[in-house]
Structure formats: C-alpha cells, structure tokens
Amino acid sequence: xxxxxxxxxxxxxxxxxxxxxxxxxxxxxxxxxxxxxxxxxxxxxxxxxxxxxxxxxxxxxxxxxxxxxxxxxxxxxxxxxxxxxxxxxxxxxxxxxxxxxxxxxxxxxxxxxxxxxxxxxxxxxxxxxxxxxxxxxxxxxxxxxxxxxxxxxxxxxxxxxxxxxxxxxxxxxxxxxxxxxxxxxxxxxxxxxxxxxxxxxxxxxxxxxxxxxxxxxxxxxxxxxxxxxxxxxxxxxxxxxxxxxxxxxxxxxxxxxxxxxxxxxxxxxxxxxxxxxxxxxxxxxxxxxxxxxxxxxxxxxxxxxxxxxxxxxxxxxxxxxxxxxxxxxxxxxxxxxxxxxxxxxxxxxxxxxxxxxxxxxxxxxxxxxxxxxx
Amino acid sequence: xxxxxxxxxxxxxxxxxxxxxxxxxxxxxxxxxxxxxxxxxxxxxxxxxxx
Numbered sequence: 001x002x003x004x005x006x007x008x009x010x011x012x013x014x015x016x017x018x019x020x021x022x023x024x025x026x027x028x029x030x031x032x033x034x035x036x037x038x039x040x041x042x043x044x045x046x047x048x049x050x051x052x053x054x055x056x057x058x059x060x061x062x063x064x065x066x067x068x069x070x071x072x073x074x075x076x077x078x079x080x081x082x083x084x085x086x087x088x089x090x091x092x093x094x095x096x097x098x099x100x101x102x103x104x105x106x107x108x109x110x111x112x113x114x115x116x117x118x119x120x121x122x123x124x125x126x127x128x129x130x131x132x133x134x135x136x137x138x139x140x141x142x143x144x145x146x147x148x149x150x151x152x153x154x155x156x157x158x159x160x161x162x163x164x165x166x167x168x169x170x171x172x173x174x175x176x177x178x179x180x181x182x183x184x185x186x187x188x189x190x191x192x193x194x195x196x197x198x199x200x201x202x203x204x205x206x207x208x209x210x211x212x213x214x215x216x217x218x219x220x221x222x223x224x225x226x227x228x229x230x231x232x233x234x235x236x237x238x239x240x241x242x243x244x245x246x247x248x249x250x251x252x253x254x255x256x257x258x259x260x261x262x263x264x265x266x267x268x269x270x271x272x273x274x275x276x277x278x279x280x281x282x283x284x285x286x287x288x289x290x291x292x293x294x295x296x297x298x299x300x301x302x303x304x305x306x307x308x309x310x311x312x313x314x315x316x317x318x319x320x321x322x323x324x325x326x327x328x329x330x331x332x333x334x335x336x337x338x339x340x341x342x343x344x345x346x347x348x349x350x351x352x353x354x355x356x357x358x359x360x361x362x363x364x365x366x367x368x369x370x371x372x373x374x
Numbered sequence: 375x376x377x378x379x380x381x382x383x384x385x386x387x388x389x390x391x392x393x394x395x396x397x398x399x400x401x402x403x404x405x406x407x408x409x410x411x412x413x414x415x416x417x418x419x420x421x422x423x424x425x
Contacts, residue, residue: 105405112398119387126383135383205412210405217404221397356398363397367390371377 019061023273030276031056031268034166037173044173047146047264051166054268065269072269075262079161079270082154084263085147086231091256092147092358093211093235094248096326100352102206103199106310107318107349109302111356114322115364116298117142121291122368128283133157136368138284141168142291143361144175144325148228150267152365156372162271163281167288175328176335178289179296183320183336186300191307192337194315196349207240218363224373225366229359295323299353321350324357 012018034052038045058066066072078084101108118139125135137153137160149168153161171178211233219226238248303319317337321329330350337344377386 102405102409105402108398108402108405109395112395115391115394119391122387123380123383126380132377132383132386136386139387203412203416205415206409209408209412213404213408214401217400218397221400222393359401360394360398363394364390367393367397368386370393371386371389 014062016061016063021061021273023277024059024061026277027055027059027271027273030271031059037170042173044169046260047169047267048173050261050264051169051268051271054265055162055271056268057265058269058272066272072266076266076269078259078262079150079154079266080158082151082227084259084266085151085154086227087259088147088256088263089228089362090231090235091251091259092326093232093237094239094251094256096232096236096239096355096358097351098207098210098236098355099202100199100348101355102202102210104349104352106306106314107352108356108359109306110299110319110322110353111324111358111360112322113302113319114295114299114324114353114357115143115360117291117293117295117323118361118364120294121287124287124290125283128287130280130283131157133372134160136372137161137164138287139291140164140361140365140368141171141284141288142295142323143357143364144168144172144292144295144323144329145358145361146172147263148324148361148365150263151228152369155369159275160280160284162267162276163284164288165267166271167285170285171288171292172325172328175323175325176332178292179320179323179329179332180336182293182296183300183317183333186297186304187316189340191304191316192340193344194307194312195344196313196315196318196346199348204240204242208237211237211240214359218359218366222363222366222370224369225363228362228365232358232362292323296320299323299357315346315349318346318350318353321352321354322357322360324354324361326354326358327351329357330354 031052037043038048064070122135122139125138133156137157140149140152146168153164215233218229238244299319299322303316306314307316317333321333323329333350334347337346
C-alpha cells in the first residue's frame with residue numbers, strides 16, 4: 001500500500017498541474033483566444049489555429065515537446081532555418097495569376113508604394129528602443145505577408161518571432177476592417193467612380209517568360225531576395241508552363257497545406273511565457289497596426305499620383321491592394337467601390353498591385369537583409 | 375553597415391525603399407520587354423505553322 005501511494009505521489013509530483021506557472025496560465029488563455037478568433041470568427045484560421053494549438057502544447061509544462069529531442073524541437077527546424085516560409089512562397093506562386101500585373105505593368109509601382117508602412121514602422125520601432133534588426137522584423141508586418149514576415153524575423157530577430165507572427169496574421173485577417181475607412185478617407189466619390197479600361201489579354205508565352213526573367217533580374221540585383229522571389233516564381237512557372245500540372249497541383253495543395261500546418265505549429269511552439277509576455281509584444285502589435293495603416297495609405301496616395309499622371313484613367317482605390325494580402329486586399333477594393341457603384345468592377349485591376357505587393361514585400365525584405373547582415 | 379538610432383533607421387529605410395522602387399521599375403521595364411519578346415516569339419511560331 002505504501003509503495004502504491006509513493007508511486008501515485010511520484011506521478012502527481014511530476015504532473016503538469018503542479019508545475020503550472022502563472023505565465024503558463026496566461027499563455028493558455030492567449031491560446032484559447034486565438035482558437036476562438038480562428039474558429040468562431042474565421043480570422044485566418046489556416047494559420048491561427050495551428051499557431052494557437054502550438055501555443056497550447058508548449059505551455060503544458062514538463063511535456064518536453066519543445067525540448068531537445070522532443071517532437072516540436074525537430075518540427076521547429078523548418079522555422080529556425082527559414083525553410084517553411086520559402087516552401088509556402090512556392091505554393092503562393094503556384095496559386096498566383098500574374099496576368100493582371102503583366103497586362104498593366106504600371107500598377108507594379110503601387111506594390112512598391114504600399115511598402116511605405118514597413119519603413120514607417122522601422123523608424124517607429126527604433127524610437128521605441130528596439131534594435132535595428134528587430135525594427136526591420138517588426139516593420140515587415142506592414143507588408144501583410146506572413147511568410148515574408150516570418151522569414152525576415154527568423155533571420156534577424158528570432159526572439160520576437162511569436163509576437164511578429166501573431167501580429168502579421170491577425171492584421172492580414174483584419175484587412176476588410178482596417179482598409180475601407182482609410183480608402184474612403186483618402187479618396188473622393190469622383191475618384192471611386194473612375195472606370196478603368198479593360199485589361200489586354202496576356203499570352204501564354206509572356207506568362208512563362210515572366211517568372212524566369214524576373215527571377216534572374218531580381219536575383220542578380222538583390223541576391224538576398226533569391227530564396228523568396230525564386231521560389232515564388234518557381235511555383236508560378238509550375239503553374240504557367242502547362243506541362244507540370246501534377247507538380248503545380250501538389251505545390252498549391254498538399255505541399256502548401258502540409259507546410260502551413262508545420263509552420264503554424266512551430267510558430268505557436270515559440271510562444272512560451274518568457275518570450276511572449278513582455279511589454280515588447282504590445283509594442284509590436286501596435287507598431288504592426290501602424291505599419292499596416294501607412295502601407296494602405298501609401299498605396300492609395302500613390303494611386304492618387306498615378307490618377308493625376310494618367311489623366312484620370314487609374315482608379316486610386318486599387319493602390320490599397322498593393323498590400324500583399326492576396327486576394328483579400330483586392331476584394332476589399334472591389335467591395336468599397338461596389339458599395340457606391342454596384343455595377344463597377346475593379347477586382348482584376350486591383351489584382352495587379354495585389355500580386356505586385358507580394359514581390360514588393362519580398363524585395364523590401366531582401367533589401368533590409370542585404371543592408372543589415374554581412 | 376551600421377545603422378544606429380532613429381537617424382540610422384531613417385537612413386536604412388530611405389535606402390531600402392529606394393532599392394524597392396528601383397528594382398520594381400526595373401521589373402516594369404523587363405515586363406514591357408517581355409511582352410514584346412513574347413509577341414515576337416508567338417509571331418514567328420505562327421509563321422512557321424502557316425508554312
């Protein structure tokens with residue numbers, strides 16, 4: 001009987017209940033909130049749910065799941081060595097149609113202008129006392145590109161990865177809430193009424209040449225952008241070549257979905273109390289919002305410039321789609337226009353800057369990596 | 375390169391944003407050239423088919 005009680009007490013002593021700290025409890029609550037947002041509210045569930053569950057797993061004490069030799073220790077390898085975001089970019093490339101951008105290359109500039117928020121947040125972060133590397137990792141949230149944010153953060157400032165990842169994906173899901181007021185503030189009814197010319201058809205040859213040539217151009221000018229841009233264009237070439245349909249399907253579906261699962265759960269596994277429950281987390285969340293707002297504003301402002309230079313042919317609303325939340329930002333532009341002008345159709349025009357924003361954010365990340373690392 | 379303090383951040387930001395614009399302007403020209411090159415290839419392919 002004594003042996004039985006001793007054994008039982010030994011199990012109780014080694015249980016997670018005894019080892020739970022206040023920090024664990026708070027992080028478990030954070031996990032529940034993220035699960036609620038993902039499941040009940042539909043906030044980017046494909047990423048937020050794995051992130052939330054990873055957070056839940058890592059805050060159950062004494063499991064060893066993230067310690068050396070544990071399951072998540074090995075799964076995290078893909079985050080620690082920036083592998084998952086790059087594979088996801090391949091999947092994004094396989095899903096992306098660059099046709100609207102190829103039909104109207106001038107809208108590429110809107111993808112560049114929408115990176116303004118990245119650099120406003122970099123400056124704001126430095127004013128708040130972050131290091132330049134952390135500031136760059138925080139600023140990239142403004143690009144509204146989850147994989148790029150995680151890639152850059154893993155390279156420059158691993159310590160703040162959990163906060164940056166949660167902020168990036170939360171704001172991506174809040175695009176339909178954040179962008180419309182900014183668009184309405186920065187455009188007039190006359191601006192929103194502008195009907196753009198129909199896009200020209202884009203040939204298959206153009207679609208095949210574009211990923212090859214742009215990879216070489218970007219890669220030669222900015223080698224640090226090769227992993228992201230290269231894999232984005234590789235995925236796109238799989239799609240457009242017409243002879244690798246099985247690979248394109250796999251890249252868009254099985255590979256992308258599997259990598260999304262492991263990326264999400266790995267990010268969640270970094271959300272322990274020590275790294276997440278800091279003042280910096282709140283600062284990062286606020287700075288992420290600032291970045292996002294300025295990115296949208298920068299895109300619309302440049303859209304206004306392009307409207308003037310094109311003598312009223314370009315609708316400035318599509319500038320907001322330069323934020324690379326594909327295709328949500330483009331859909332938001334369409335909804336804003338349709339609210340006042342039900343017959344107007346701007347979605348395909350907005351897709352141009354939307355996909356340009358993906359390239360723009362990757363180039364911005366490459367530029368900062370080049371400047372901030374040896 | 376050492377970018378320290380808010381002024382360093384401003385400098386880095388201006389340089390990076392310039393690089394982004396330059397690369398994207400370059401890509402725009404590449405896309406325009408790409409369209410012309412693709413048109414030439416398609417036209418010569420059509421001519422070969424007609425023959």
